[in-house]
Amino acid sequence: MTDQDRSTSVDGAENLPEQMRVRREKRKRLLDEGVDPYPVTLPVTHSLAEVRAAHPDLPADTGTGDRVGVAGRVMFLRNTGKLCFATLRGGDGSELQAMLSRNEVGADSLTAWKSDVDLGDHVFVHGEVITSRRGELSVLADEWRVAAKALRPLPVTHKDLAEETRVRQRYVDLIVRDQAAETVRTRAGALRSLRDSFHRRNYIEVETPMLQTLQGGASARPFVTHSQAFDMDLFLRIAPELYLKRCVVGGIEKVFEINRNFRNEGSDSSHSPEFAMLEFYEAYSDYDSMAELTRALIQEAADSLFGTQVVTWADGTEYDLSGQWSTLTMYGSLSEALGSEVTPETSVQTLRKHAEDVGLTQLDPGYGHGKLVEELWEHLVGDHLYAPTFVRDFPVDTAPLTRQHRSEPGLAEKWDLYVRGVELATGYSELVDPVTERARLEEQARLAVAGDEEAMPVDEDFLRALEYGMPPCGGVGMGIDRLLMALTGLGIRETILFPLVRPE
RNA sequence: GCGCCAAUAGCUCAAGUGGCAGAGCAACUGACUCUUAAUCAGUGGGUUCGGGGUUCGAGUCCCUGUUGGCGCACCA
Numbered sequence: 001m002t003d004q005d006r007s008t009s010v011d012g013a014e015n016l017p018e019q020m021r022v023r024r025e026k027r028k029r030l031l032d033e034g035v036d037p038y039p040v041t042l043p044v045t046h047s048l049a050e051v052r053a054a055h056p057d058l059p060a061d062t063g064t065g066d067r068v069g070v071a072g073r074v075m076f077l078r079n080t081g082k083l084c085f086a087t088l089r090g091g092d093g094s095e096l097q098a099m100l101s102r103n104e105v106g107a108d109s110l111t112a113w114k115s116d117v118d119l120g121d122h123v124f125v126h127g128e129v130i131t132s133r134r135g136e137l138s139v140l141a142d143e144w145r146v147a148a149k150a151l152r153p154l155p156v157t158h159k160d161l162a163e164e165t166r167v168r169q170r171y172v173d174l175i176v177r178d179q180a181a182e183t184v185r186t187r188a189g190a191l192r193s194l195r196d197s198f199h200r201r202n203y204i205e206v207e208t209p210m211l212q213t214l215q216g217g218a219s220a221r222p223f224v225t226h227s228q229a230f231d232m233d234l235f236l237r238i239a240p241e242l243y244l245k246r247c248v249v250g251g252i253e254k255v256f257e258i259n260r261n262f263r264n265e266g267s268d269s270s271h272s273p274e275f276a277m278l279e280f281y282e283a284y285s286d287y288d289s290m291a292e293l294t295r296a297l298i299q300e301a302a303d304s305l306f307g308t309q310v311v312t313w314a315d316g317t318e319y320d321l322s323g324q325w326s327t328l329t330m331y332g333s334l335s336e337a338l339g340s341e342v343t344p345e346t347s348v349q350t351l352r353k354h355a356e357d358v359g360l361t362q363l364d365p366g367y368g369h370g371k372l373v374e375e376l377w378e379h380l381v382g383d384h385l386y387a388p389t390f391v392r393d394f395p396v397d398t399a400p401l402t403r404q405h406r407s408e409p410g411l412a413e414k415w416d417l418y419v420r421g422v423e424l425a426t427g428y429s430e431l432v433d434p435v436t437e438r439a440r441l442e443e444q445a446r447l448a449v450a451g452d453e454e455a456m457p458v459d460e461d462f463l464r465a466l467e468y469g470m471p472p473c474g475g476v477g478m479g480i481d482r483l484l485m486a487l488t489g490l491g492i493r494e495t496i497l498f499p500l501v502r503p504e
Numbered sequence: 505g506c507g508c509c510a511a512u513a514g515c516u517c518a519a520g521u522g523g524c525a526g527a528g529c530a531a532c533u534g535a536c537u538c539u540u541a542a543u544c545a546g547u548g549g550g551u552u553c554g555g556g557g558u559u560c561g562a563g564u565c566c567c568u569g570u571u572g573g574c575g576c577a578c579c580a
Contacts, residue, residue: 018549019514019531061538076541083537101537119530133538155515156529158541162516164572176515220579265579266505275580362577416580423580454579479580502571 019153026116027149037149042124045069048090051129052137060135069126070096070139071147073175075157079114085138088123093181097138098125104142113144120150120175167493167501179314183494186305187484191258193304194278197297203254203280208243210236210260216462217241217401219454221264223273236262239477241401242462244281245430248473249465253283258480269491270422273500276480285474286429287413291390294417294425294476295325298388302487313489319420321486325388330377331411333391337380344395344410348372370395385418400440400456403429417478419486425478432473434466 016024030037046054046068055064072088075095079085082102089095102110104127117123127141155161155176166173166180173180195205213232215222217239225234240257247255261277282290302309302321309322335342338354351372355363360379367375373395382391396404396412405411406429413429431437441463447455484495493499 017514017531022531076539078539078542079536080539080542081536083539085539085542087540097540099538103537132540134540136538136540138538153514153530156541157515158529159516162511162572164511165515167572172515218580261580263579266577268579269574271579277580426580477580482580504571 020151023118023149023151023153026118027151030116030146030149035146037146039145039147042071042145042147043069043126044071044124047092047094048072048088048096049092049094051096051139052094055129055137058131058137060131061133062131064129066129067127067142068129068139069124070098071122071124072096074117074119074121074123075154077117077119082110084110084113085132086117086123088125093178097132097136098123098141098144099127099130099132099138100125100141100144104140105144109144116146118150118153120152120154122147122150164501167499168504170498180494183484183488183490184497186488187480187495187497189305190301190483190487191480193301194258194297196304197300198256198280201254201293203256203282204252206244206247206252206255206257207259208237208240208247208257210262212237214457214459216456216459218261218263219456221453223262223264238263239277240279241475241477242459244279244475245470245473246462246465248281248283249468249470253471254281256280267493267500269493270482270485272481272492272496275492275496278478278480278483279476281430281473281475283471283473286472287392287415287427287474290427290474290476291415291417294427294478295388297478298424298483298486301483305487311487315489317489319486319489321388321419325390325417327390327392328381329393330373330391330395331393333381334373334377338376342373342376344369344408346373351376368397370398374398382418382423383421385421389418390415391418399428400444401428401431401437403431403433404436419482422482422485423479424482424486425476427474427476430470430473430475432466432470434463437466438463 027037048070051068051070054066058064070088072090074086075089076087077084084100086098087095088098100110100113124145124147125139125141126143127139130138130140132138155172157176160166160177161169161173166177170180174184198205211225211234213234215235215238217237218241220238222235222238225236226232227234238261240259244255244257256278258276258278260274262274265271265273267273299309299321302311310318310320312318331342331344340354342351342354346369348369351369355372355376358376358379360375363372363375392415393405393408393411394414396402396410399412399414402412402414405413415427416423417425417427431440438458441456441458444455445458448457481492481495484490485492488495
């Protein structure tokens with residue numbers, strides 16, 4: 001839209017929709033009358049919520065003698081001849097009624113109210129706190145002023161916006177749809193709960209680079225950008241892992257970060273190109289104790305937000321996050337689903353046969369043992385998991401930064417946490433042997449040279465860090481957006497305030 | 505990336521087989537001193553997403569572009 005230029009000129013507003021033209025004319029009229037439609041400050045003495053809290057059980061048709069100055073957005077107007085009502089809403093979502101009586105404000109002021117104030121405007125009202133005859137807590141105005149004139153009409157408040165408008169104009173969605181505002185608060189509450197949980201356990205929060213010189217820490221295609229000053233390409237990070245491990249080497253042995261990752265991939269109901277990630281590492285922990293901690297973090301978040309670990313989703317479904325969660329092994333559950341034993345020794349040929357038998361016919365011919373096992377598992381088991389489930393012990397060749405299983409050859413000490421069939425978190429006993437790690441990264445680098453855009457190169461500085469000695473360590477990555485999905489039942493684009501959309 | 509579906513008033517949505525583009529809310533004018541999505545009477549408001557085509561006639565059919573949703577593929 002380029003209509004900001006027209007706002008100063010009524011002439012230029014001719015081709016605007018009627019309702020926008022009318023509001024611009026009202027703004028201009030106020031200015032011509034010497035009234036600032038956007039005053040810099042107003043004598044607000046109480047929030048709407050504070051007024052409500054101060055008078056919880058006032059009987060109908062009662063005065064209090066309390067005089068307050070309040071402000072809010074006009075959500076509904078009910079103007080009669082000599083007595084007007086407006087529902088004001090404050091930034092915390094609380095509402096309070098304003099009453100304007102001709103006896104209190106005078107005929108001119110009441111006429112001005114009726115002609116100048118539109119739905120969506122912010123207004124300031126000063127007066128006595130009373131209840132109406134119907135019992136509605138109200139401020140009976142002795143003075144009122146426009147606090148901020150809205151130039152666009154509010155959408156209908158009792159219907160949701162179309163989905164595209166909700167995402168493109170979230171600011172309007174937040175005004176109109178309670179669920180949108182509620183989701184923002186739920187997300188903030190979940191983040192606060194996570195930080196509280198970590199601080200109780202003496203974790204240190206850090207921030208590590210978003211601009212990285214090497215792609216690493218996960219298998220994903222990165223976004224590439226360019227530094228003019230350094231004259232070099234940089235990657236937006238796909239994961240903070242390699243820096244958080246450097247922290248552990250340096251002695252920050254209980255460390256977490258909550259920040260954005262960027263992956264150059266498509267989006268759907270559970271994927272977004274930029275997404276919030278929690279990663280945490282703890283020295284002398286392993287994937288078992290990290291699974292316990294992960295469960296505690298999620299359950300504490302549910303308790304903190306809703307006072308229960310049986311959460312109710314937006315569609316009314318109850319989802320039980322309480323108690324212990326079930327555990328499967330990848331090979332065990334896959335063998336059971338196939339009705340045929342699969343182990344780390346099972347040949348690629350046999351796995352391909354299994355894949356064809358279950359209808360997975362267009363798998364990349366370059367897939368090795370581990371990737372085939374994962375594909376089969378996701379198809380036969382993962383997609384059908386509903387209750388929270390830890391899936392343990394992955395093929396070692398799919399987890400280049402993970403320690404070999406302490407007793408089972410060919411396996412890595414890695415788990416994935418599935419909630420409602422979506423991968424919510426992944427945990428590891430971290431690989432800390434620099435020599436083994438170098439061999440793993442060199443293999444990754446070979447894949448990268450061969451054209452695998454998701455494989456990482458050898459990060460010499462990271463290997464140097466490991467060579468100084470990294471203590472035994474457990475690590476976890478958890479998608480914050482997906483945690484919100486698990487807690488609310490919403491799609492990922494509802495949990496992200498401003499998801500990426502193409503420009504209009 | 506491939507397939508299917510959609511885009512109409514400020515907002516949410518209607519308009520069998522091609523035949524005067526409508527409703528609710530919102531807006532405008534008037535009435536109303538206790539309303540709660542106030543009520544009553546009246547009025548205005550449209551590049552039917554953009555471009556091209558078929559037709560006497562296109563919101564509707566065809567081609568094309570843009571944007572979005574869903575499914576599949578990839579990823580967490």
